[in-house]
Amino acid sequence: MTEEPRPGKCPVSHREPRVAHSRSLRFWLGPANIAVRLGQAGPVARTKVGPAVAFQINDPSLLRKVGSAEDTFQIWSTDLSLRDFAGKGFPGTEGRAHRDRRALMKPALAAPRLTALGRSVRDSTDGLLAALPADHPVDIPFEMSRLVAGLVVETVLNSHASPDMLAELARARPVLSAGVCWKYALSPWPWVPKPRQRAFRRALATLNDVAQEVYARHRPDADGNDVVSLLKHASDDRPEAALHDVRALLFAGIESTASTLAWACYELGRHPDHQAAIRAEADTVLGTPADTIRPDLMPRTVGFVREVTRLHGIPFLVRRTRHATHVGDQPVPAGVLVTLPLGALRRDPARYARPEEFDPLRWSPDARPPLSPAALLPYGVGPRYCPGAAAADILTPVALASLVRSRTLRTASTGRTIRVSLDLAPVPKGLTMVAAPREPHPPAPGEPHPEKAAPVRRP
Numbered sequence: 001m002t003e004e005p006r007p008g009k010c011p012v013s014h015r016e017p018r019v020a021h022s023r024s025l026r027f028w029l030g031p032a033n034i035a036v037r038l039g040q041a042g043p044v045a046r047t048k049v050g051p052a053v054a055f056q057i058n059d060p061s062l063l064r065k066v067g068s069a070e071d072t073f074q075i076w077s078t079d080l081s082l083r084d085f086a087g088k089g090f091p092g093t094e095g096r097a098h099r100d101r102r103a104l105m106k107p108a109l110a111a112p113r114l115t116a117l118g119r120s121v122r123d124s125t126d127g128l129l130a131a132l133p134a135d136h137p138v139d140i141p142f143e144m145s146r147l148v149a150g151l152v153v154e155t156v157l158n159s160h161a162s163p164d165m166l167a168e169l170a171r172a173r174p175v176l177s178a179g180v181c182w183k184y185a186l187s188p189w190p191w192v193p194k195p196r197q198r199a200f201r202r203a204l205a206t207l208n209d210v211a212q213e214v215y216a217r218h219r220p221d222a223d224g225n226d227v228v229s230l231l232k233h234a235s236d237d238r239p240e241a242a243l244h245d246v247r248a249l250l251f252a253g254i255e256s257t258a259s260t261l262a263w264a265c266y267e268l269g270r271h272p273d274h275q276a277a278i279r280a281e282a283d284t285v286l287g288t289p290a291d292t293i294r295p296d297l298m299p300r301t302v303g304f305v306r307e308v309t310r311l312h313g314i315p316f317l318v319r320r321t322r323h324a325t326h327v328g329d330q331p332v333p334a335g336v337l338v339t340l341p342l343g344a345l346r347r348d349p350a351r352y353a354r355p356e357e358f359d360p361l362r363w364s365p366d367a368r369p370p371l372s373p374a375a376l377l378p379y380g381v382g383p384r385y386c387p388g389a390a391a392a393d394i395l396t397p398v399a400l401a402s403l404v405r406s407r408t409l410r411t412a413s414t415g416r417t418i419r420v421s422l423d424l425a426p427v428p429k430g431l432t433m434v435a436a437p438r439e440p441h442p443p444a445p446g447e448p449h450p451e452k453a454a455p456v457r458r459p
């Protein structure tokens with residue numbers, strides 16, 4: 001059910017850069033190319049690009065069925081072409097081994113245990129922002145990767161990494177992300193340009209170095225039930241498995257969250273009214289001495305993150321058939337790609353009014369009819385659902401609110417074209433912004449905030 005249309009929208013900054021999606025991304029994101037086209041062709045459509053044959057799923061019920069049927073549809077991370085990347089960690093395992101590793105981590109990453117995570121994220125973000133330049137434009141994808149790397153290390157993995165290591169990891173992230181896509185896409189034809197192979201190996205070595213430092217400097221909780229402690233205790237006879245799990249949690253946490261925060265910065269620059277509203281909310285929630293900082297206390301910020309995910313989230317999921325099967329009434333041979341076009345479904349006008357418009361207020365608790373955030377599928381679907389989803393649901397909005405509370409984000413240049421990558425998560429390449437210190441400074445905990453958000457016009 002689509003939400004009711006509403007007149008008026010937040011004014012857009014005149015310094016808005018142009019975003020240029022690749023032809024592939026336009027195909028996956030455009031409802032006219034996927035949702036409508038596949039709707040006319042049926043719930044499953046066969047496509048062919050060069051030698052590659054793939055099947056696209058347009059029906060939401062079939063999409064969930066394909067995403068959940070692990071015995072029939074193989075997840076990309078278990079492909080042999082990615083053995084050096086997945087290693088012996090949980091992303092590269094299947095069946096019972098995979099379920100056991102996830103069950104081991106679940107208590108540490110479940111919502112009931114994460115009650116103090118919000119405060120930790122706020123405090124860590126404030127510390128990490130000290131290294132964010134304020135006097136010149138910065139590369140937002142790099143800075144958000146560095147920020148998120150520090151947050152994942154400090155607040156989720158209970159460890160520490162040096163600033164230099166965080167910067168190296170932020171530089172390695174896009175190389176790893178693109179390299180994984182290349183290796184997987186070309187696995188039927190094992191040929192990847194040698195410069196890309198060398199760059200990927202160097203980036204993977206950086207990830208390994210950071211994971212080893214995080215593993216060695218880990219600070220266990222008093223009860224020993226934090227995620228790294230649980231992995232260590234369960235892997236006494238094979239510590240490399242625990243180390244590879246730490247590496248997987250580190251990379252996965254950075255990849256998706258850094259992409260979300262980079263796009264959030266882009267939208268904040270375009271919509272100063274939303275930036276002011278999030279800041280006012282952050283002053284109220286983050287500026288208190290309370291031990292518990294929860295996302296449900298920040299509905300404006302959470303809605304902003306959801307809308308960023310809707311328009312800029314992972315455009316599709318990929319599976320490969322293990323054997324010949326049927327999807328709906330469509331026969332699908334063994335070994336072919338089956339893609340789940342999340343981006344097009346998130347822009348489907350049958351589900352969202354004004355789907356191309358950025359409107360965080362469509363996620364307001366008062367919106368009618370209410371929208372379900374589950375329809376966004378931000379963390380995947382089925383047995384490969386992201387194990388750190390509960391932590392990410394806290395980390396992302398609190399980090400964004402902390403950023404806006406201390407800095408004012410403005411687009412650095414006009415007329416610049418932002419290229420959107422087709423890696424594991426879409427990233428706005430070329431996005432530079434000024435993150436100026438906020439004036440006046442944010443209030444101390446317990447003090448009233450000095451400014452009010454400019455209201456966004458609503459009917």
